[in-house]
Amino acid sequence: MASAQTLDRPARNTIARPPRESHASWPLADRLCHALCWATGIGLCLVTAWIVLYMLVKGISALNLKLFVESPAPSLRERESGGFLDPLIGTFIITAIGMAFAAPAGVGIATWLTEYARPRWLARAVESGIETLAGVPSIVLALFGLLVFARGFFSFLSGSTNGGAVSGKSFLAAGLLMSVLALPLIVGTTREALTQLPSRMREASFALGKTRATTIRRVLLPSIRPGIASGVVLGMGRIIGDTAIIVVVLGASPKLQGAGGAPLLSTLRGSGSTLTSYVYGFSPAGEGNSPQKAYAAAFVLLMIVLALNGVVTRLSRGRSLDTIEQGAKP
Amino acid sequence: MPPPIRRIVVDRHPHMAKPAPAGNGAGVANGGVAIATSLAAPSVAERTARAPAASVRERMHVESLWLAYGENWVVRDVTLPVRQGEVLALIGASGSGKTTLLRSLNRLTEITDSAARAGRITLDGQDIHELEVTELRRRVSMVFQQPNPFPMSIFDNVGYALAERPDGRRRRRRRSAAIEHAVHDALHRAGLHDEVGEDLERSALRLSGGQQQRLCIARALAAEPEVLLLDEPCSALDPISTATIEELIVGLRERVAVVIVTHNLQQAQRVADHVAFMHLGELVEYGPADQVFERPARQRTRDYVSGAFG
Amino acid sequence: MATGGPTRTALHPLVRGSGLRAAVRTDRRAELVLGALAVGVLALIALMLVTVLVNAWPSFSANGLSWFGSGGDPVTQLAAMQTDTPLPGHSVLYFSAWPLLWGLLLTTVLAVAIALVVSTLAAVFLTEFAPKPVRRVLEPVVRLLAGVPSVIYGLVGILAIAPWVNEHLISNARRQSVAYVVQLSGADLTTATLILTLMILPIMIALTANALSSVPISWREGSAALGVNRWRTIRRVSLRGARPAIAAAVVLATARALGEAIMLAMVSGGRPFDANPLDGLTFFFEPVETPATAILKEFGGETGTPVAHTAYALAAVLLFSAALLSFAGWAVRQSMRRSTVV
Numbered sequence: 001m002a003s004a005q006t007l008d009r010p011a012r013n014t015i016a017r018p019p020r021e022s023h024a025s026w027p028l029a030d031r032l033c034h035a036l037c038w039a040t041g042i043g044l045c046l047v048t049a050w051i052v053l054y055m056l057v058k059g060i061s062a063l064n065l066k067l068f069v070e071s072p073a074p075s076l077r078e079r080e081s082g083g084f085l086d087p088l089i090g091t092f093i094i095t096a097i098g099m100a101f102a103a104p105a106g107v108g109i110a111t112w113l114t115e116y117a118r119p120r121w122l123a124r125a126v127e128s129g130i131e132t133l134a135g136v137p138s139i140v141l142a143l144f145g146l147l148v149f150a151r152g153f154f155s156f157l158s159g160s161t162n163g164g165a166v167s168g169k170s171f172l173a174a175g176l177l178m179s180v181l182a183l184p185l186i187v188g189t190t191r192e193a194l195t196q197l198p199s200r201m202r203e204a205s206f207a208l209g210k211t212r213a214t215t216i217r218r219v220l221l222p223s224i225r226p227g228i229a230s231g232v233v234l235g236m237g238r239i240i241g242d243t244a245i246i247v248v249v250l251g252a253s254p255k256l257q258g259a260g261g262a263p264l265l266s267t268l269r270g271s272g273s274t275l276t277s278y279v280y281g282f283s284p285a286g287e288g289n290s291p292q293k294a295y296a297a298a299f300v301l302l303m304i305v306l307a308l309n310g311v312v313t314r315l316s317r318g319r320s321l322d323t324i325e326q327g328a329k330p
Numbered sequence: 331m332p333p334p335i336r337r338i339v340v341d342r343h344p345h346m347a348k349p350a351p352a353g354n355g356a357g358v359a360n361g362g363v364a365i366a367t368s369l370a371a372p373s374v375a376e377r378t379a380r381a382p383a384a385s386v387r388e389r390m391h392v393e394s395l396w397l398a399y400g401e402n403w404v405v406r407d408v409t410l411p412v413r414q415g416e417v418l419a420l421i422g423a424s425g426s427g428k429t430t431l432l433r434s435l436n437r438l439t440e441i442t443d444s445a446a447r448a449g450r451i452t453l454d455g456q457d458i459h460e461l462e463v464t465e466l467r468r469r470v471s472m473v474f475q476q477p478n479p480f481p482m483s484i485f486d487n488v489g490y491a492l493a494e495r496p497d498g499r500r501r502r503r504r505r506s507a508a509i510e511h512a513v514h515d516a517l518h519r520a521g522l523h524d525e526v527g528e529d530l531e532r533s534a535l536r537l538s539g540g541q542q543q544r545l546c547i548a549r550a551l552a553a554e555p556e557v558l559l560l561d562e563p564c565s566a567l568d569p570i571s572t573a574t575i576e577e578l579i580v581g582l583r584e585r586v587a588v589v590i591v592t593h594n595l596q597q598a599q600r601v602a603d604h605v606a607f608m609h610l611g612e613l614v615e616y617g618p619a620d621q622v623f624e625r626p627a628r629q630r631t632r633d634y635v636s637g638a639f640g
Numbered sequence: 641m642a643t644g645g646p647t648r649t650a651l652h653p654l655v656r657g658s659g660l661r662a663a664v665r666t667d668r669r670a671e672l673v674l675g676a677l678a679v680g681v682l683a684l685i686a687l688m689l690v691t692v693l694v695n696a697w698p699s700f701s702a703n704g705l706s707w708f709g710s711g712g713d714p715v716t717q718l719a720a721m722q723t724d725t726p727l728p729g730h731s732v733l734y735f736s737a738w739p740l741l742w743g744l745l746l747t748t749v750l751a752v753a754i755a756l757v758v759s760t761l762a763a764v765f766l767t768e769f770a771p772k773p774v775r776r777v778l779e780p781v782v783r784l785l786a787g788v789p790s791v792i793y794g795l796v797g798i799l800a801i802a803p804w805v806n807e808h809l810i811s812n813a814r815r816q817s818v819a820y821v822v823q824l825s826g827a828d829l830t831t832a833t834l835i836l837t838l839m840i841l842p843i844m845i846a847l848t849a850n851a852l853s854s855v856p857i858s859w860r861e862g863s864a865a866l867g868v869n870r871w872r873t874i875r876r877v878s879l880r881g882a883r884p885a886i887a888a889a890v891v892l893a894t895a896r897a898l899g900e901a902i903m904l905a906m907v908s909g910g911r912p913f914d915a916n917p918l919d920g921l922t923f924f925f926e927p928v929e930t931p932a933t934a935i936l937k938e939f940g941g942e943t944g945t946p947v948a949h950t951a952y953a954l955a956a957v958l959l960f961s962a963a964l965l966s967f968a969g970w971a972v973r974q975s976m977r978r979s980t981v982v
Contacts, residue, residue, distance in 0.1 A: 008403075009396070009403055010394075010396040010407070010448035010449065011448070014448040014449070015396075015446050015447070015448045016446065016447055016448065016459070017445075017446055018439070018440035018441075018442070018443065018445050018446075018447075019440065019459075021870065023869070023870070023871070025462045025464070026869050026871065030869060030871040030872065033871055033875075034769065034871055036761055037761045037762075037764050037765040037768075037769050038765060038769065040758055040761040040762045040765055041761075041762055041765035041766065041769075041770055041774070041778055044758075044762055044778070044781060044782075044785075044841075045777060045778060045781050047838070048781045048784060048785055049781075051788075051796055052784070054796060054800060055792065055796065105677055105680075108673070108674045108677045108678075109674070109677050109678045109681060111674055112671075112674035112675055112677065112678045113678065116671050116674065116675065118671075122675075122678075122679070123678075125682060126678045126679070126681055126682060128966070128970070129681045129682045129685050130681060131966055131969075131970075132685060132962070132963060132966045133681065133684070133685065135895045135899075135962045135963075135965060135966050136688070136899070136959065136962050137898065137899025137900075137901065137932060137958050137959075137962060138899065138901070139899070139901040139932050139935055139936060139955070139958070140688075140692070140899070140955045140958050140959050140962070141688075143692065143935070143939075143951065143952060143955045144687075144688045144691060144692055144955075146941055146943060147691045147692070147695060147943065148687075148691070150943050169941060180684065183681075211663045211664065211666065211667040212667050212670070212671075213666050213667045213669075213670035213671075214663075214666075216670075237787060240789070241787075241788075241789030241790065241791070242789070243789070243790065243791045243901075243902040244901045244902050244932075244936060247902070247936060248935075248936070248939070248941060249941070251941075276789060276791045276902075279791050279792070279795060280791055280794075280902060280906070283794070283795050283798060283799070283906060284798055284799070284906075285794065285798060285905060285906040291799055294795060294799075295795070295799075298791070298792050298795050301789060301791075301792065302788065302789075302792055305787050305788065305789060306784065306787060308787070309783060309784065309787040313783065321779060321782060321783070321845070321846040321849055321850055322846075322850065323783065324782065324783060324786045324842055324843060324846035325843075325846050325847055325850060436865060438861070438864065438865060441861070441864070464867045464868065464869045465867065466867070467864065467865055467866065467867035468866070468867030469867075471865065471866060471867070472865040472866075474858065474861065474862060474865070476858060478856070478858035478859055478861070478862040480859055480862070480863070480876075480877050480880075481859075481877070481880055481881050482876075482880065490863070490866065490868070490876070491866040491867060491868065494868045494872050494876065546862070549866065550865075550866065553866065553867070
């Protein structure tokens with residue numbers, strides 16, 4: 001049967017669009033599950049919104065510019081207990097030390113794992129090692145750090161108490177431990193970025209007579225800069241957010257306290273606090289009873305972390321939830 | 331010891347079928363190139379004459395169907411019957427709209443947001459767009475081009491549609507007697523039972539390509555559909571699997587109305603009772619298979635069937 | 641045409657490099673240096689294991705297997721150690737960690753169980769049911785939750801949620817019923833578990849959602865073409881295909897929950913109370929403590945003292961469970977890989 005019409009399109013009033021998927025006809029159990037899914041999704045948004053708004057409201061109401069420039073002062077009265085300048089500096093120092101060690105080490109290990117990886121059993125062992133490190137709780141890391149820096153080989157890195165015993169607590173000690181914390185993240189993102197590079201890049205460079213080391217240095221690493229950057233930012237986020245190591249290894253003084261003579265080294269070998277330990281200390285769980293300061297510091301902390309989060313999202317090109325996956329496993 | 335050396339024989343003079351008189355032989359008579367087939371396929375007339383279905387009744391009817399994706403009308407004013415007791419083959423070049431037409435028969439085109447349609451499709455007299463869509467798809471099942479077994483055991487795959495049929499309050503247990511019987515029956519009909527019958531708990535993903543496709547057919551059959559849609563089911567398979575499936579398709583005619591899309595003309599010749607030739611969305615010719623292939627009424631059909639294009 | 645040495649003059653200056661032998665040397669050196677770094681990781685882990693165990697050994701050896709038992713209140717025991725006055729009838733190292741381990745078990749298992757259900761529902765919503773604008777909101781929400789530091793969760797918990805629980809969920813009658821043993825405040829198992837669930841949700845949602853969106857379209861189409869509605873397709877096909885990812889997510893989430901110290905320290909209550917399920921509903925409002933919180937609160941950082949040995953013993957337990965989970969994750973991945981091989 002041949003069509004004899006030569007219409008170009010059907011009459012406009014006969015055209016129908018596909019109907020929106022209706023689940024009115026699903027059995028009751030399925031509709032319940034569907035409703036549950038919606039409830040969970042919306043509920044999650046509401047809970048997060050509540051938390052963010054709560055922190056926002058409480059934080060902003062307690063925040064004023066003086067806090068940023070004053071050091072903490074011991075006082076029972078909230079109005080006179082100063083600001084959180086020292087904790088801010090402390091956070092900065094810790095992050096800097098941590099990243100200074102973690103970034104090169106992480107990139108180096110990741111490069112070895114993807115480009116060299118000989119012998120095979122060693123590479124597999126190192127991979128499992130990185131994964132294990134990622135799973136070690138930070139408090140265990142802190143206790144380990146105490147042993148290393150108080151009694152061990154590295155005791156020169158931390159200050160001594162009046163009795164002459166090395167306390168094992170210092171910015172350097174905490175910073176080095178933080179670098180262990182951030183290491184798996186950097187290794188993970190760098191490895192992923194390296195394995196995604198097409199092999200023809202390497203082949204082209206080898207074909208020109210370049211060695212593997214030069215290829216890595218001149219060709220591969222520059223190409224994965226966004227990947228390394230996103231790993232670094234993820235690591236920074238993790239360092240800034242960690243409290244357990246600070247509380248155990250950095251000591252309990254809210255203000256920066258140097259140890260020893262030389263100016264920079266004394267700060268690094270001394271103790272102090274970071275934003276996280278400041279919040280902990282000033283919350284009802286610590287000694288302080290100035291929740292206002294805790295809120296203010298927590299607010300600043302939250303903003304920093306969210307900003308870092310935003311940077312990572314901007315840097316990564318994959319699916320938007322990939323960064324969480326990267327942050328959770330190496 | 332190394333295996334014996336086998337010589338590869340290259341035949342530089344392939345067998346060419348002599349131009350057959352009209353109505354006989356394995357090729358197309360009307361001008362054009364004789365299509366030599368290495369399988370000894372019976373002629374179309376011979377085949378349809380060989381095994382007519384006991385009864386032929388119309389199950390679905392497509393009336394003045396228009397389908398569009400976005401602004402592009404892919405199917406233009408097509409009217410076709412789909413009958414139980416016969417196999418309907420949709421043939422045409424790529425882009426002729428035959429796959430879209432097939433997918434509209436079970437409303438699979440609705441998955442695409444930009445789709446638009448006009449016209450009517452009825453199943454046993456009822457407009458399919460007034461039926462509930464999952465009910466429609468249980469009655470009109472589809473097998474796809476690439477085998478897509480689920481990541482479950484063979485038994486669970488074939489029994490899938492049955493286990494998920496919401497029977498009001500009574501939940502079908504996975505291993506109820508009715509389901510077991512239906513699964514074995516479907517596997518027999520699909521010709522797969524001999525090969526996998528001993529271990530139905532194996533993962534379906536371990537089967538070969540041909541077995542997977544037959545599994546998909548068994549899966550579609552297990553729910554006793556009224557119409558079976560096949561979208562180029564053999565295009566990803568080797569000749570032996572293809573032959574098995576074609577035999578199976580012809581055997582299904584009695585109980586199920588079969589619509590098969592294929593761009594393999596020989597396959598259409600082998601299995602089809604009626605053929606619809608589409609070109610750029612329009613239905614150019616529809617008729618009994620032997621008529622369309624050997625005495626096409628339209629020049630365009632003649633050109634396509636003889637291999638002048640497509 | 642110059643006829644100097646083979647490697648010097650015939651090559652274009654840019655390609656010449658530093659000579660073949662020198663190049664190989666730098667390459668070898670680079671490999672050694674990087675390899676040493678990598679091996680350093682293994683050395684670090686080994687060192688960690690050794691030092692922690694060595695410092696934990698005195699506590700374990702003094703108590704034997706009863707270290708894991710329930711012989712009293714760990715906080716009292718730790719206090720006794722700090723003042724160096726042993727409890728009557730025991731050595732100064734006497735310690736019974738069961739209340740802490742029980743608290744760890746409770747919080748972790750409850751949090752992971754609840755998070756499993758919630759994350760699956762949320763991931764299904766995110767990938768299947770949510771309209772585009774909602775999805776664009778929900779994804780940043782999940783990322784935000786993942787990034788919040790645990791101390792902030794703790795702060796919100798102790799300043800907002802615990803008081804709320806205290807006022808609205810704990811009636812006076814309930815308070816009286818256990819007043820002779822423990823004071824109920826809002827800082828308890830419920831608050832701790834709820835916040836812990838919230839903390840591990842983002843990881844699980846992310847992993848599950850990524851897996852769900854990687855399910856091949858052919859399966860979903862095939863299921864739809866058989867007349868199975870969307871929800872059942874999700875349940876029987878998509879979720880089944882996402883099983884390896886969900887298992888991995890559970891392992892990761894458990895590891896995170898096990899190691900959580902600071903949030904729990906702020907929110908779970910002051911005493912390692914052996915929360916008693918026989919108390920009925922009150923069970924959920926009793927305070928708990930975990931090894932991590934005990935270390936954080938009681939350990940000052942000195943080394944060599946009984947408190948220190950006990951703290952390291954607790955750390956050894958945590959380290960061991962982290963290693964166990966790591967292995968479990970690997971085993972799960974292996975078995976899942978085998979079962980879904982195509």
